[in-house]
Amino acid sequence: AQSVSQHNHHVILSEAASLELGCNYSYGGTVNLFWYVQYPGQHLQLLLKYFSGDPLVKGIKGFEAEFIKSKFSFNLRKPSVQWSDTAEYFCAVNQVNRDDKIIFGKGTRLHILP
Amino acid sequence: DAGVTQSPTHLIKTRGQQVTLRCSPKSGHDTVSWYQQALGQGPQFIFQYYEEEERQRGNFPDRFSGHQFPNYSSELNVNALLLGDSALYLCASSHGTLEAFFGQGTRLTVV
Numbered sequence: 001a002q003s004v005s006q007h008n009h010h011v012i013l014s015e016a017a018s019l020e021l022g023c024n025y026s027y028g029g030t031v032n033l034f035w036y037v038q039y040p041g042q043h044l045q046l047l048l049k050y051f052s053g054d055p056l057v058k059g060i061k062g063f064e065a066e067f068i069k070s071k072f073s074f075n076l077r078k079p080s081v082q083w084s085d086t087a088e089y090f091c092a093v094n095q096v097n098r099d100d101k102i103i104f105g106k107g108t109r110l111h112i113l114p
Numbered sequence: 115d116a117g118v119t120q121s122p123t124h125l126i127k128t129r130g131q132q133v134t135l136r137c138s139p140k141s142g143h144d145t146v147s148w149y150q151q152a153l154g155q156g157p158q159f160i161f162q163y164y165e166e167e168e169r170q171r172g173n174f175p176d177r178f179s180g181h182q183f184p185n186y187s188s189e190l191n192v193n194a195l196l197l198g199d200s201a202l203y204l205c206a207s208s209h210g211t212l213e214a215f216f217g218q219g220t221r222l223t224v225v
Contacts, residue, residue, distance in 0.1 A: 004156075036216075043118075044157070044204065044216035090156050101147070101170045102206075102214060104156035 002027045004093050006105035013081055014113045021076040021108050023091030030096040033074040035065055036104075039087045047089070050074065061085070083114045118143075118207050118217035126223045127195050135190040135220045139207030145169075146188040147214065148180060149204040157204055163188050192222075200224045 007022035025031065035047040048059025055067040065076045074091060091105040119138045127133050139146050145164045149157035159172035163182035182188045186207075192199055200223050206214035 006156075043218045044206075046213060046215075049213060092156075100145070100162060100208075101159045101172065103159065104149075106154070106156045 004105035010109045012111045019078040023074045025093045032094040034092040036090040086112045120217035137188045137205030143207035143209045147206045151202040195224045
């Protein structure tokens with residue numbers, strides 16, 4: 001069965017530190033990949049997405065992610081985090097040409113110290 | 115332009131009862147998906163509706179059912195509630211591109 005693994009459940013960083021959140025998926029076919037963010041008390045919002053083309057995708061608020069097909073990975077990065085990045089981050093995948101459901105990872109709770 | 119709206123925001127029910135949750139999709143969207151997010155977990159896909167029919171279904175029992183109306187709004191019904199059904203229920207709408215927009219969710223507590 002298709003699955004999404006997020007390696008870190010809880011990450012604590014100081015402001016200005018660099019961030020990388022790991023994500024791996026299990027499906028071997030063509031996939032669409034997403035990172036969603038859930039700020040405290042708010043709904044899930046799309047940070048960035050990969051459908052095709054350049055494997056390095058840029059999203060909102062300075063986030064980027066790199067799709068590495070050979071590693072089945074889609075890691076999220078940000079060079080310098082801010083206190084306002086404190087949130088929960090979800091990696092998600094959809095199997096192209098199979099169905100429209102999106103499978104989510106369990107999430108990574110990011111806490112930025114001011 | 116309103117985004118995805120869900121009602122109610124919070125709900126408390128007793129074991130064995132039935133519950134109906136409602137979702138209005140973002141304007142222009144015709145596909146509605148429902149997810150269950152238990153505490154500390156990522157959203158789990160329940161089912162998806164398109165053109166008033168269930169198009170996809172996740173690994174949830176038949177106690178979970180839904181409906182989509184001609185105006186694309188949708189309902190999620192859960193019968194014979196169990197304590198384990200306590201969760202945040204999320205509705206997401208989309209149109210074609212798979213970019214799903216989520217509502218704030220309905221927090222269901224079963225006691």
